[in-house]
Amino acid sequence: MKKFLQEFLKGVFKENPTFVLVLGLCPTLAVSISLINGIGMGIAATFVLLGSNIIISMIRNFIPDRIRIPCYIVVIATFVTINEMVMKAYSPALNRALGIYVPLIVVNCIVLGRAEAYACKNSVVNSFFDGLGMGVGFTLALILISGIREFLGVGKLFGHTIVKGFEPVLVLSMPSGALLLIGLLLGFFNLINKNKP
Amino acid sequence: MKNKLIVCASPHLHKDESVSRIMWMVVLSLVPCGIAGVFIFGLSALWVITLGVISALVTEAGLQILSKKKVSILDGSAFLTGLLLAYNLPPHVPFWIPVVGSFFAIAIGKQVFGGLGQNIFNPALAGRVFLMASWPKYLTTFTQPLNYDAVTQATPLALLKEGKLLGDFSYLKLFLGVRGGCIGEVCILALLLGALFLFIRGYISWHIPLTYIFTVGVLTYIFGGSQGLFSGDWLFHILSGGLILGAFFMATDYVTSPLTRKGQIIFGVGCGLLTAIIRLWGGYPEGASYAILMMNAAAALIDRFTKSRVYGTK
Numbered sequence: 314m315k316k317f318l319q320e321f322l323k324g325v326f327k328e329n330p331t332f333v334l335v336l337g338l339c340p341t342l343a344v345s346i347s348l349i350n351g352i353g354m355g356i357a358a359t360f361v362l363l364g365s366n367i368i369i370s371m372i373r374n375f376i377p378d379r380i381r382i383p384c385y386i387v388v389i390a391t392f393v394t395i396n397e398m399v400m401k402a403y404s405p406a407l408n409r410a411l412g413i414y415v416p417l418i419v420v421n422c423i424v425l426g427r428a429e430a431y432a433c434k435n436s437v438v439n440s441f442f443d444g445l446g447m448g449v450g451f452t453l454a455l456i457l458i459s460g461i462r463e464f465l466g467v468g469k470l471f472g473h474t475i476v477k478g479f480e481p482v483l484v485l486s487m488p489s490g491a492l493l494l495i496g497l498l499l500g501f502f503n504l505i506n507k508n509k510p
Numbered sequence: 511m512k513n514k515l516i517v518c519a520s521p522h523l524h525k526d527e528s529v530s531r532i533m534w535m536v537v538l539s540l541v542p543c544g545i546a547g548v549f550i551f552g553l554s555a556l557w558v559i560t561l562g563v564i565s566a567l568v569t570e571a572g573l574q575i576l577s578k579k580k581v582s583i584l585d586g587s588a589f590l591t592g593l594l595l596a597y598n599l600p601p602h603v604p605f606w607i608p609v610v611g612s613f614f615a616i617a618i619g620k621q622v623f624g625g626l627g628q629n630i631f632n633p634a635l636a637g638r639v640f641l642m643a644s645w646p647k648y649l650t651t652f653t654q655p656l657n658y659d660a661v662t663q664a665t666p667l668a669l670l671k672e673g674k675l676l677g678d679f680s681y682l683k684l685f686l687g688v689r690g691g692c693i694g695e696v697c698i699l700a701l702l703l704g705a706l707f708l709f710i711r712g713y714i715s716w717h718i719p720l721t722y723i724f725t726v727g728v729l730t731y732i733f734g735g736s737q738g739l740f741s742g743d744w745l746f747h748i749l750s751g752g753l754i755l756g757a758f759f760m761a762t763d764y765v766t767s768p769l770t771r772k773g774q775i776i777f778g779v780g781c782g783l784l785t786a787i788i789r790l791w792g793g794y795p796e797g798a799s800y801a802i803l804m805m806n807a808a809a810a811l812i813d814r815f816t817k818s819r820v821y822g823t824k
Binding site: 493497 | 622643
């Protein structure tokens with residue numbers, strides 16, 4: 314049990330996909346404008362990660378080595394399609410807000426990265442926990458970034474005004490501000506990790 | 511006699527200059543246009559300048575203490591950044607604008623890169639552009655000159671952009687600074703006095719500022735007129751906006767401009783080109799700050815391509 318917990322926590326902290334591996338920055342920059350978008354994107358990516366990790370580790374012994382990437386993509390695309398259909402049916406507003414970035418999860422480097430680096434070499438249960446950890450890590454990073462961006466850039470959280478009279482820092486709701494913020498957070502987490510023994 | 515005889519390798523020329531001395535000299539050369547700005551726009555301008563400078567010094571000291579570096583707020587560089595940032599602001603902004611702007615300029619524009627000498631972009635301009643992107647409402651509200659009641663008035667360049675310029679600015683008025691604008695940019699006479707001082711002391715060379723201003727003049731003369739080519743009011747373009755302040759005091763920043771003479775000419779022409787393009791065809795009435803920042807990003811590349819040949823090599 315402890316080993317599984319380790320696999321899970323690894324994705325959240327030590328190998329956090331956004332702040333340590335620096336993967337999946339494109340959706341991070343694009344959808345982190347509001348907290349609800351960030352959470353939605355995080356959950357969608359976690360679902361795809363879990364599904365693709367499990368299936369790929371199941372069939373890892375049957376996939377010919379030379380065409381493994383197309384095989385992974387087919388598996389990933391299946392889950393992304395399921396995900397998009399469910400989203401369209403049950404939360405069309407979120408689907409509209411995330412737009413093109415939902416189908417683009419297919420080429421999200423976190424998903425393909427975990428398939429290539431982990432799921433194709435490890436057992437199903439391990440891959441499950443790896444996918445879950447990575448997904449949760451990605452979601453937490455998105456919550457942090459989109460929370461700061463929505464609070465400072467628009468002056469709201471979940472669409473509600475928090476502090477009256479606060480003049481929002483408009484630049485943070487723009488892509489340039491997102492880049493600045495991610496750079497600063499990256500530096501901050503590097504600083505913390507550096508000081509750890 | 512001890513320590514009087516210093517044994518060292520050549521060159522043995524010695525000049526009694528230091529970074530902090532140059533910084534304070536530049537600050538000194540900026541005093542006249544500050545006084546002119548306060549005279550033209552009233553005491554509110556003095557508050558903006560004071561807050562900008564204090565915030566820059568406090569931020570620099572605070573970050574250096576936090577990162578356990580030597581506190582170097584007396585070298586004048588943070589003072590200069592705060593001063594230049596305040597000079598780039600309208601005179602009646604809310605008090606927190608210069609405070610936040612200076613904080614950003616020092617923290618993100620300079621210390622994140624490693625402090626003095628390491629930054630890619632001119633910190634004061636980075637601070638200004640950050641404020642411009644975040645609170646455009648305050649950064650584009652200018653007030654009438656010589657009227658201390660904060661009556662709003664657009665800058666000459668903004669009026670030109672909207673086609674509302676009706677010849678109410680004579681060249682003399684523009685030269686003396688009787689117009690709406692940022693605190694430090696309006697009085698061309700005082701700016702030129704300061705620039706002359708820097709020229710005479712040899713702290714800046716003609717390469718960047720003159721090519722910059724010349725390029726803007728030529729381009730606005732050719733393309734800036736309403737009656738076809740070669741009918742633009744080039745003198746108006748040179749005398750209005752932040753061009754003179756930017757050209758003499760910000761484009762010439764040692765850290766963020768090319769080192770070679772040839773590179774400095776390319777840098778000046780590039781700044782002029784971008785400024786003219788933004789003014790004539792861009793969305794903003796004034797583009798000096800963006801032009802200088804963009805060329806800052808290219809400074810290292812320009813240096814690489816204009817590196818002089820070391821004597822004796824191929």
